[in-house]
Amino acid sequence: MKKVLMALAMTSVLFGAPNGAGTDHRTMLMKDMRTMLDAMEQIQRGGLYSSSDDMKAGVKKLQGTLKTLESEEIKFILPKDQVYAYKFAQKTAHMLRMYSDDMIASIEAGRMDDALEDYTQLLKQCTSCHIRIRNW
Numbered sequence: 300m301k302k303v304l305m306a307l308a309m310t311s312v313l314f315g316a317p318n319g320a321g322t323d324h325r326t327m328l329m330k331d332m333r334t335m336l337d338a339m340e341q342i343q344r345g346g347l348y349s350s351s352d353d354m355k356a357g358v359k360k361l362q363g364t365l366k367t368l369e370s371e372e373i374k375f376i377l378p379k380d381q382v383y384a385y386k387f388a389q390k391t392a393h394m395l396r397m398y399s400d401d402m403i404a405s406i407e408a409g410r411m412d413d414a415l416e417d418y419t420q421l422l423k424q425c426t427s428c429h430i431r432i433r434n435w
């Protein structure tokens with residue numbers, strides 16, 4: 300019972316309770332990041348199980364988060380001391396859109412080698428931003 304209450308309390312921390320605008324934006328952005336990870340996993344699974352439907356669903360899921368990545372909203376999780384960070388974010392968002400569009404086209408044309416190449420390029424955008432911005 301205690302555990303259930305704890306879980307409920309956690310959920311309201313994660314999804315409810317307005318904690319001030321900054322935190323809220325940050326929470327939403329981090330949720331988008333996890334959605335992107337979900338999407339990438341779905342694309343990969345689709346590729347491994349030869350399910351083009353799964354792959355396409357994953358790409359659509361990924362594209363659903365790009366609006367935020369492309370907008371000024373992203374500034375909430377970017378470091379303030381890196382002036383180029385926002386420009387870089389826009390560039391990676393643009394690349395993610397381009398390669399995900401290309402991936403749909405490749406899947407529909409049955410060109411799985413091209414689709415795989417697109418996947419590699421997508422993943423590269425994630426890591427490239429993480430390495431730069433998170434200072435890993």
Ligand code: HEC
Binds near residue numbers: 335
């Ligand atoms: C424009 C930069 C940028 C791009 C592109 C980007 N991310 Fe992120 N991501 C971030 C930042 C910044 C953080 C973490 C901020 C922090 O730790 O304070 C983050 C955090 C994450 C997290 C951790 C979330 C959490 O709850 O801790 C995951 C998962 C993630 N990103 C997945 C992805 C995936 C998958 C992609 C590519 C499809 C991607 N990201 C592309 C900037 C980016």
